[in-house]
Amino acid sequence: MTIQSHIPLAPLTTFRIGGEAEFFCEPRSVEELREGLLLAQEKGWRVIILGGGSNILFADGLIQGLVVSMRALKGLREESDILWVGAGMSMDELNSWAEKEGRSGLEWSGGLPGTVGGATYMNARAYQHEMSEVVKAVRVMDFSGREFLLQREEIHYRYKYSVFMDHEDWVIVEVGLGLGFASPEEVRTKTEACRKDREEKGQYLYPSAGCAFKNDYSRNLPAGKVIDEVGLKGFRIGGAEVYQRHANFIVNTGKATADDVLRLLEKVEEEVYKKTGVRLEREVRVIK
Ligand SMILES: Cc1cc2nc3c(=O)[nH]c(=O)nc-3n(C[C@H](O)[C@H](O)[C@H](O)COP(=O)(O)OP(=O)(O)OC[C@H]3O[C@@H](n4cnc5c(N)ncnc54)[C@H](O)[C@@H]3O)c2cc1C
Structure with missing residues (x-):
């Protein structure tokens, strides 16, 4: 199985954001998967498992280790x-x-x-x-x-x-x-x-990772409603925006970097906590 290096990750995510994988492979069989994992173990590489990349934010710059794309394993x-x-x-x-x-x-x-x-x-x-x-x-x-x-x-x-x-x-x-x-x-x-x-609902109009935060169903607190109530709908940092049509989506309006999204996530968390006492929990998986 081929191990590639310096593979751009943005096209492999629905956010269309992120740097490069130091190493990358896409096993086509369970045996190839094992081969990749064992090689990573031998070399001491970190391993990151990637599915459709629709709930992942990769940081900008180099993502160290081996990114294993699962997309070819689909029997x-x-x-x-x-x-x-x-x-x-x-x-x-x-x-x-x-x-x-x-x-x-x-x-x-x-x-x-x-x-x-x-x-x-x-x-x-x-x-x-x-x-x-x-x-x-x-x-x-x-x-x-x-x-x-x-x-x-x-x-x-x-x-x-x-x-x-x-x-x-x-x-x-x-x-x-x-x-x-x-x-x-x-x-x-x-x-x-x-x-x-x-x-x-306009979910596919902009690149995103879907809902950024989990809903607190025990207290009937949909994250989108709380974010909307503190007035953050449409708030932007760089190219990242709290989506106008659904406040729990953070969208990439074109040229957002991972840093823009991370700063926006922090801003939302801070404002919501300051104004309501609610601690939002992230749903999107951030990989640095
Ligand atoms: C427009 C839009 C709408 C969305 N709507 C919803 C929604 O309604 N409900 C909802 O729950 N989610 C929603 N999401 C988020 C996302 O689609 C889901 O969480 C989805 O199930 C993630 O699957 P993925 O293959 O893209 O996982 P990835 O984003 O690739 O990975 C997510 C996590 O799973 C791990 N992972 C993936 N595959 C494997 C594997 N084979 N073995 C071990 N670990 C693995 C990764 O390491 C990572 O930690 C939405 C996203 C978008 C962009």
Whole structure:
């Protein structure tokens, strides 16, 4: 497998921001993945796992270590009642398959950017549903190349949390999903409605990483509402803006740097805390 160096990361993220990876690889098989991880271990490189780059902000400048893109690992196989999906398959590709085959359970994720692995890691959610509802098991490889299976209960899912967040040396290789059956027409209609709703809300008009902060559902405090109430909608630092149409999105209006976004995130956190006492928690993963 080829290890490349000095690969620009901005095009691999939905923010379209970020510097260069010191080293980069995109394994096309589980064996190649192991090869890359073992090489990193031998050389003492840090490893960063990249899915669709839709929840990541890479810093400007050199990102040290090996960035492993999962996007080429996207097989799909059915084994008894579990659909095993390669972590690198995009949610879009999976939704197209489900629409064609009449498989239900993922309609809520219509238009969700990123990969199946990223959604499993983040416990992505939308329209009152979340990934944990369909994940049955996950095949994992750790950085030493050891493979193991995790059952759903071992993932300890809760709002925007999975056990993977506490094990940065675990790579999600394959996700076992439990999907139901419905008519292709019904699946398509529901999936398309979610996609269209996102489009109408202007989610794709500017590069972003979606919601910057988690919502505090225990106190019924959507982060966007709090940010809006402190008057930060439309506030800009450099090319980064608190999105006019959704205050929990920080958008790249064209030439934003990671530094602009980081300073804006800090500004929002400070202002919200000063004016409301609420401590916002970041959803976007910052990698320096
Ligand atoms: C326009 C827009 C709308 C969005 N709407 C929503 C929404 O409604 N709901 C929501 O929850 N999110 C939303 N997001 C955020 C994002 O799409 C999700 O969090 C998505 O699931 C991230 O997947 P990804 O593959 O892009 O992950 P990445 O951004 O590549 O990675 C995110 C994290 O997961 C880790 N990771 C990724 N793949 C693996 C793997 N195979 N093994 C181990 N770790 C891995 C990375 O290291 C990183 O820490 C939105 C983003 C955008 C740009």
